[in-house]
Amino acid sequence: TQLITSVTTMIGGLAALAVLLLRESPLAIRYPGSWKITRSCLINLWRVGVPLAAERAALSSAQVLLVRIVSQLGTVAIAANSLAVSAEGLCYMAGYGIQDASIALVGQAVGAHRRDMSKRFAWLCTGMGMVALSGVLMWLFAPALMSIFTADAAVIALGAQMLRIEAFAEPMFGASIVASGAMQGAGDSTACFVLNLFSMWGVRLTLAFLLAPRFGLTGVWTAMCVELCTRGVLFLLRLARGKWLERGALA
Secondary structure, eight states: OHHHHHHHHHHHHHHHHHHHHHSOSTTOTTSSOOOOOOHHHHHHHHHHHHHHHHHHHHHHHHHHHHHHHHTTSOHHHHHHHHHHHHHHHHHSHHHHHHHHHHHHHHHHHHHTTOHHHHHHHHHHHHHHHHHHTOSHHHHHTHHHHHHHHOOOHHHHHHHHHHHHHHHTTHHHHHHHHHHHHHHHHTTOHHHHHHHHHIIIIIIIHHHHHHHHHHHTHHHHHHHHHHHHHHHHHHHHHHHHHTHHHHHOTTO
C-alpha cells in the first residue's frame, strides 16, 4: 500500500510539473520572469512554512498519543477505531478538496490586493465545506462504510456507533478544514498552528484521557466530537474577526 501511494504521488507530481512546463499561461514555469530568490520571498517562505510544519508535528504526535489511549481498550476497540478513522476519511475528502480551492482563491485575491474578494472567497468556500461535510450520509451509511473494511460484526457495530457520534461534528470539521485553507492562502499559518494545537492537545487529548477509562472507545470519540466542534468554532471566529488578513505574512 505504501509503495502504491508513493508511486501515485510521484506520478501526480511529475504530471503537475509537466503541465506547468508545457502550457502557455501566466502560471507556466517558462513564462518570462525573474528566477532570482529575494529576501522577502525567503522571509515569507519561513513565516508560512515553519508554522505549518509545527502544526503537522503537533497533530501527528497527538494522534500517536490517542492511539496509545485506545490501545488499552481491547482488540475490538483498536480495530473499530482504526477502521472507523479510515471510513471517516472517505467522508471528509471533499473538505480537503475545497480547502485546496480556498488556498488558491484567497491567495490569488490577496496577491491582487483585493481583500474584499479574499473575504468573500473565504466565506464561500467555508460554507461549501460545511455543506459538503454535513454528516448526514455518515450517519445513515455508517454500518455500510464499516463493512467495506471488515466482516467482523462486533467491529462493524462498534465502528458504526463511533461514526454516528462523529457525524455531529462533521460540519464544524468542514469549517475548520476550509477556513484554515483560507487563512493559509493569506499567509496566516501561525494562527492555524495555534488553534489546532490548542484544540487537539488542550481539548481532545485531555477529554480522551478523562473519558476513556470510564466510557471506553465511546469516550474517545466523544472527545473527538467535542474537539472538532470547538476547532470549527475557533476558526469561524478567527475568520469573522478578519485578523487573518491583517497578520498574514503575505498581506
